[in-house]
Amino acid sequence: xxxxxxxxxxxxxIVANLKGDIKNKVLLEMADxxxxxxxxxxxxxxxxxxxxxxxxxxxxxVDRLLLNSDRIKSMSKAIREISALKDPVGRVLxxxxxxxxxxxxxxxxxxxxxxxxYESRPNVTSDxxxxxxxxxxxxxxxxxxxxxxxxxxxxxxxxxxxxxxxLPKEAVSLFPDSSREGVAKIIKEDxxxxxxxxxxxxxxxxxxxxxATVPVVKHDKGLCHAYIDCDADTKKAIDISINxxxxxxxxxxxxxxxxxxxxxxxxxxxxxxxxxxxxxTELRGCELTREIININEAAESDFNEEYLANIISIKVVxxxxxxxAHINKYGSEHSEVIITENYTNAExxxxxxxxxxxxxxxxxxxxxxxxxxxxxxxxxSTNKLHARGPMGINDLTTYKYKIYGDGQIRK
Amino acid sequence: xxxxxxxxxxxxxIVANLKGDIKNKVLLEMADxxxxxxxxxxxxxxxxxxxxxxxxxxxxxVDRLLLNSDRIKSMSKAIREISALKDPVGRVLxxxxxxxxxxxxxxxxxxxxxxxxYESRPNVTSDxxxxxxxxxxxxxxxxxxxxxxxxxxxxxxxxxxxxxxxLPKEAVSLFPDSSREGVAKIIKEDxxxxxxxxxxxxxxxxxxxxxATVPVVKHDKGLCHAYIDCDADTKKAIDISINxxxxxxxxxxxxxxxxxxxxxxxxxxxxxxxxxxxxxTELRGCELTREIININEAAESDFNEEYLANIISIKVVxxxxxxxAHINKYGSEHSEVIITENYTNAExxxxxxxxxxxxxxxxxxxxxxxxxxxxxxxxxSTNKLHARGPMGINDLTTYKYKIYGDGQIRK
Numbered sequence: 037x038x039x040x041x042x043x044x045x046x047x048x049x050i051v052a053n054l055k056g057d058i059k060n061k062v063l064l065e066m067a068d069x070x071x072x073x074x075x076x077x078x079x080x081x082x083x084x085x086x087x088x089x090x091x092x093x094x095x096x097x098v099d100r101l102l103l104n105s106d107r108i109k110s111m112s113k114a115i116r117e118i119s120a121l122k123d124p125v126g127r128v129l130x131x132x133x134x135x136x137x138x139x140x141x142x143x144x145x146x147x148x149x150x151x152x153x154y155e156s157r158p159n160v161t162s163d164x165x166x167x168x169x170x171x172x173x174x175x176x177x178x179x180x181x182x183x184x185x186x187x188x189x190x191x192x193x194x195x196x197x198x199x200x201x202x203l204p205k206e207a208v209s210l211f212p213d214s215s216r217e218g219v220a221k222i223i224k225e226d227x228x229x230x231x232x233x234x235x236x237x238x239x240x241x242x243x244x245x246x247x248a249t250v251p252v253v254k255h256d257k258g259l260c261h262a263y264i265d266c267d268a269d270t271k272k273a274i275d276i277s278i279n280x281x282x283x284x285x286x287x288x289x290x291x292x293x294x295x296x297x298x299x300x301x302x303x304x305x306x307x308x309x310x311x312x313x314x315x316x317t318e319l320r321g322c323e324l325t326r327e328i329i330n331i332n333e334a335a336e337s338d339f340n341e342e343y344l345a346n347i348i349s350i351k352v353v354x355x356x357x358x359x360x361a362h363i364n365k366y367g368s369e370h371s372e373v374i375i376t377e378n379y380t381n382a383e384x385x386x387x388x389x390x391x392x393x394x395x396x397x398x399x400x401x402x403x404x405x406x407x408x409x410x411x412x413x414x415x416x417s418t419n420k421l422h423a424r425g426p427m428g429i430n431d432l433t434t435y436k437y438k439i440y441g442d443g444q445i446r447k
Numbered sequence: 448x449x450x451x452x453x454x455x456x457x458x459x460x461i462v463a464n465l466k467g468d469i470k471n472k473v474l475l476e477m478a479d480x481x482x483x484x485x486x487x488x489x490x491x492x493x494x495x496x497x498x499x500x501x502x503x504x505x506x507x508x509v510d511r512l513l514l515n516s517d518r519i520k521s522m523s524k525a526i527r528e529i530s531a532l533k534d535p536v537g538r539v540l541x542x543x544x545x546x547x548x549x550x551x552x553x554x555x556x557x558x559x560x561x562x563x564x565y566e567s568r569p570n571v572t573s574d575x576x577x578x579x580x581x582x583x584x585x586x587x588x589x590x591x592x593x594x595x596x597x598x599x600x601x602x603x604x605x606x607x608x609x610x611x612x613x614l615p616k617e618a619v620s621l622f623p624d625s626s627r628e629g630v631a632k633i634i635k636e637d638x639x640x641x642x643x644x645x646x647x648x649x650x651x652x653x654x655x656x657x658x659a660t661v662p663v664v665k666h667d668k669g670l671c672h673a674y675i676d677c678d679a680d681t682k683k684a685i686d687i688s689i690n691x692x693x694x695x696x697x698x699x700x701x702x703x704x705x706x707x708x709x710x711x712x713x714x715x716x717x718x719x720x721x722x723x724x725x726x727x728t729e730l731r732g733c734e735l736t737r738e739i740i741n742i743n744e745a746a747e748s749d750f751n752e753e754y755l756a757n758i759i760s761i762k763v764v765x766x767x768x769x770x771x772a773h774i775n776k777y778g779s780e781h782s783e784v785i786i787t788e789n790y791t792n793a794e795x796x797x798x799x800x801x802x803x804x805x806x807x808x809x810x811x812x813x814x815x816x817x818x819x820x821x822x823x824x825x826x827x828s829t830n831k832l833h834a835r836g837p838m839g840i841n842d843l844t845t846y847k848y849k850i851y852g853d854g855q856i857r858k
Contacts, residue, residue, distance in 0.1 A: 049775065053799055134820055138809055147831065148801075226656075230831050245637075246660050251832050272854040279856035364460060386849045388464055390556075398549055398852025407857070408848075409545055420558065420641050421662050421833045425848050437819075437836050438797045441809025443683040445690035446818070 037221070040212050041228035044149050047204035048174040048230075052146040056123040058201070063119035063166055065197045067112035070162060073193050074108045080189040081158070088182055100156045101183055111162045111190075114412060118166045121411045124430045125172045139440040144433040146172030148230035151211075151222065153178045153244065155236045158186035165194055165208040167412055171432035176229065178211040178219065180236075223248035231422075235415050253427070256418035257342045258288030258370035260400050263359040263385070265376035266299035272397055273304060273375045274311050279399040280373065282315040286344045288416055289371050289393075289403040293339055293349045295359045298324065301352045305329045308350075317346050324352035339366045356381045360388045367391060370418060371400040392418070392425035448632070451623050452639035455560050458615035459585040459641075463557040467534040469612070474530035474577055476608045478523035481573060484604050485519045491600040492569065499593055511567045512594055522573045522601075525823060529577040532822045535841045536583045550851040555844040557583030559641035562622075562633065564589045564655065566647040569597035576605055576619040578823055582843035587640065589622040589630065591647075634659035642833075646826050664838070667829040668753045669699030669781035671811045674770040674796070676787035677710035683808050684715060684786045685722050690810040691784065693726040697755045699827055700782050700804075700814040704750055704760045706770045709735065712763045716740045719761075728757050735763035750777045767792045771799045778802060781829060782811040782836075803829070803836035 070077070081103040088098045130142040150173045154160045161179055168175035179187040187210065195205035211222060223232055226249045234244045235255040245252055262280050264273045280291040296305060301324070309329045312319055320334035331350070338349040339362075353359050356374070363372050373395035374385040382396045393403045403426060405413025410428025417423040423431035481488065492514040499509045541553040561584045565571045572590055579586035590598040598621065606616035622629060631654075634643055640661040645652045652667050673691050675684045691702040707716060712735065720740045723730055731745035742761070749760040750773075764770050767785070774783050784806035785796040793807045804814045814837060816824025821839025828834040834842035 049799070049801070052801070132820065134818075138813060140819060145801075249657050251662070251830075269854070275854060275856050283857050388460070390460070390463070390559075391847065393848045393850060395850045396852060398850055398855040399857050401857035402549060402850065402855070407545075408551060409543065419662075420845050424846060434831050435835060436802065437804045439804060439806045439809055439813065441807060443680070443686060444809040444813070445686050446694050446810050446812035 037212060040206075040209075041225055043204065043206045044174050044176060044209055045228050047206040048146070048148045050204060051169065051174055051207050052125070052148070052172040054172065059123070059170055059172075060119040062197060062201050062203065063115055063170060065201070066162070066166065066194050067115040067119070069193050069197050070108055070112045070115070070190070074105050077103055077108055077186065077189050077193070078105070080185040083185040084183050091182075093182060097156060097182070101158065101186070103158055103186060107159065111159045114159070114163050115166045118163075118170050118412050118429070121170060121429055123170070124433050127430070127433075129435055136444050137442065138444050141438045141440070142435050143438055144430070145436050147432060147434050149174045149176055149228060150432065151176040151178070151229050151232040151250065153219070153232065153234045153236065153240065155180040156183060158183045158190060160235075161187045161190045162194065163412065164414070165191070167414055167429055167432060169207060171429050173432055174207050174209065176209050176211065178214055181214065184214070219244075220247060223250055226250045233415065251422070253417050253419045253423055255288075255415040257368055258290070258416070258418070259293070259340070259342045259366065259368040260289060260291045260371045261293045261295060261363045261367060262291045262373045262375065262400065263295040263353075263356070263363070264297060264300060264304060265356060265359075265374055265378060265381050266297040267378035267381065268297075268300060268304070268375040269377055269397075270304060270307065274307060276373060276375055276397065276399050277308060278311055278315065280401055281312075281348050282317060282346065283399065283401050285346045287401075289400050291348065291373075291400055292341065292343050293351065293366070295351050295353050295362060296325070297356070297359070298352045298354055301325070302328055305350070312348070315346070317348055319348060319350060321350040322352060325350045342368070356384055360385060363389055363391070368418065369420070370416070371395065371403040373398065373400050392416075448623060451617075451620075452636055454615065454617045455585050455587060455620055456639050458617040459557070459559045461615060462580065462585055462618045463536070463559070463583040465583065470534070470581055470583075471530040473608060473612050473614065474526055474581060476612070477573070477577065477605050478526040478530070480604050480608050481519055481523045481526070481601070484600075485516050488514055488519055488597065488600050488604070489516070491596040494596040495594050502593075504593060508567060508593070512569065512597070514569055514597060518570065522570045525570070525574050526577040529574075529581050529823050529840070532581060532840055534581070535844050538841075538844075540846055547855050548853065549855050552849045552851070553846050554849055555841070556847050558843060558845050560585045560587055560639060561843065562587040562589070562640050562643040562661065564630070564643065564645045564647065564651065566591040566651075567594060569594045569601060571646075572598045572601045573605065574823065575825070576602070578825055578840055578843060580618060582840050584843055585618050585620065587620050587622065589625055592625065595625070630655075631658060634661055637661045644826065662833070664828050664830045664833055666699075666826040668779055669701070669827070669829070670704070670751070670753045670777065670779040671700060671702045671782045672704050672706060672774045672778060672784075673702045673811070674706040674764075674767070674774070674783070674785045675708060675711060675715060676767060676770075676785055676789060676792050677708040678789035678792065679708075679711060679715070679786040680788055680808075681715060681718065685718060687784060687786055687808065687810050688719060689722055689726065691812055692723075692759050693728060693757065694810065694812050696757045698812075700811050702759065702784075702811055703752065703754050704762065704777070706762050706764050706773060707736070708767070708770070709763045709765055712736070713739055716761070723759070726757070728759055730759060730761060732761040733763060736761045753779070767795055771796060774800055774802070779829065780831070781827070782806065782814040784809065784811050803827075
């Protein structure tokens with residue numbers, strides 16, 4: 037294990053200093069290699085599919101596992117898009133000259149060895165390998181057991197391209213020991229690993245957060261809220277509520293709770309009910325809500341729940357301050373929206389809500405690296421430090437200070 | 448404990464949203480209150496001094512503990528300087544408009560509840576309390592046992608100013624349980640604490656890094672290097688080596704090892720020896736060094752050691768690549784300098800050394816928030832993520848995205 041980790045560390049020093057044109061050439065060759073080896077990938081993917089069927093995995097899961105020619109083409113396309121992104125390494129983030137003439141530059145550099153733990157979809161293997169390589173990092177990957185053959189062949193094809201270009205194959209590596217014990221061990225190897233990004237179930241993320249000594253950027257749950265203010269535009273309120281909940285359920289940036297100002301509740305709740313019924317959304321309301329519309333009851337526990345399903349809880353609140361208090365108490369600091377035409381209430385909401393993304397009059401579904409214009413997305417961080425909210429490729433860098441002198445000494 | 452932590456969390460939501468003029472007024476009142484309560488502080492400080500003498504603490508440690516009227520004035524002066532800094536909260540770090548008209552702003556915000564663990568000097572209590580308050584954070588402080596009475600009275604005086612201004616006194620708090628068990632417990636309270644900054648001995652930092660689930664920004668050791676390239680200017684080489692080692696020994700940004708290119712070794716080593724002798728520095732050399740100058744022998748272990756004393760190890764290396772390899776192997780990623788007039792070697796060193804601060808032709812002693820122009824210093828981070836190198840008040844913030852729409856929904 038130590039020997040392998042030392043190799044990834046050594047590889048990281050090489051990858052961190054590659055010029056952009058070489059990185060892009062390698063990425064384009066990786067994209068080509070996946071396509072030209074489609075048959076090989078599909079063959080190994082079938083082994084995973086057989087395992088999935090033998091173990092009665094759900095049809096949704098089997099569909100996420102499945103690779104065919106079109107899906108492999110999409111993987112290659114994603115790599116080509118990543119190669120087209122601006123190099124995140126070497127950006128000058130800040131710079132100034134001191135009175136003594138020292139010139140200080142704050143420059144973006146690669147993080148080093150980045151461990152990524154994920155589930156199911158084999159395309160994450162090639163996506164994250166490409167994102168890490170482009171940002172000068174070594175990708176140390178662990179996919180789900182159910183995709184092990186698919187992930188292994190994808191990594192092997194990418195490694196062959198690295199070797200053909202006289203680069204260390206360890207720049208794209210799979211965890212040497214994917215067992216729970218192996219993972220428990222590697223997340224304590226802070227001498228070798230610089231960052232771990234767990235993407236997956238709550239249990240996995242909790243286990244890693246509580247046991248890692250390597251820094252962790254979590255991609256955890258989203259318990260997001262929309263608040264319809266008394267000064268909301270009715271059409272915007274309905275459109276945004278519906279879109280934030282139903283455009284795609286089961287994602288972290290969908291809303292779970294709708295807060296409605298009591299001054300507008302009687303007017304807007306019946307319209308919301310009619311509209312949500314078109315999308316077959318189950319509504320669960322507080323007592324005040326249920327005095328206005330006839331829907332299921334929301335228990336206190338409903339306001340703590342990330343449904344990841346077509347269900348929404350509704351609560352009538354007394355103004356923006358109460359809405360903010362509710363969100364700061366129950367929320368997961370992910371994404372929240374106020375719908376209002378009132379300047380002061382909008383500003384108050386933007387400033388006092390402690391979430392990664394706070395919206396006025398727009399759907400929370402925009403919390404996404406691609407939608408933010410970052411290009412390929414690493415994920416949505418629920419950390420407060422290092423990276424917060426949608427993570428683009430720039431968030432796979434850290435920085436160092438370069439200081440240019442001509443003989444300065446400290447007095 | 449839970450109740451106390453909830454109070455600090457609640458306080459953090461208030462402090463995070465205070466306007467700059469209120470924060471500055473409170474800080475100036477804190478500065479005044481320390482001065483006008485000098486007698487009280489000195490009286491309680493004496494209890495710590497008595498404990499120190501009873502326990503035979505070193506005279507150096509006793510001197511660090513001692514508070515007198517002048518030192519209290521310095522503490523007040525530091526707070527007034529912090530109040531004069533630009534507010535780090537609310538800075539717009541980035542901003543752009545998407546094609547659909549959504550305006551995205553990335554804005555600096557307070558981190559939340561920041562735990563700071565430190566030793567000895569009681570002035571750290573008022574310094575860090577003021578830095579945290581200015582940056583909208585709650586300071587949760589734990590000083591050393593040897594300074595407990597001094598820290599308690601300082602915190603009490605600051606809290607009285609908070610209460611006089613109708614602010615929660617928990618905005619400046621001492622750890623409720625300072626025992627090792629208490630610390631072990633609190634560093635796992637990630638629901639309440641947002642960041643822990645340990646400043647102190649290696650044992651303390653290791654314990655916290657290995658046991659915390661709260662994110663940690665370490666202020667760890669510095670094993671710094673100077674490399675004298677074949678194309679070095681002799682005067683710069685000598686001045687910078689001497690200054691980097693001797694301007695103050697026992698600090699993290701002093702160099703421990705001097706690497707000398709073999710092409711210049713015969714010329715420069717005797718001059719370095721003469722100069723270092725004026726400063727009574729003990730020189731320990733590799734075999735090649737000792738063929739040129741008569742000094743003590745450096746064992747392999749010397750190159751792994753942060754002396755924190757007036758000792759330096761010297762190694763002759765074969766060019767800049769070998770120097771870089773040595774530093775990346777033995778260094779602590781803190782501060783390193785190349786002395787050279789050669790453009791290519793300077794660039795190579797700046798790019799390939801993986802340290803927080805990499806210098807050309809200037810003393811490593813400049814790695815310091817004050818010297819960098821940050822004003823008051825939080826410390827020097829040896830983390831790779833969140834904050835790296837000298838930490839100013841801006842590094843006590845994180846960010847959120849504010850997104851301004853006019854009805855956008857996701858398609």
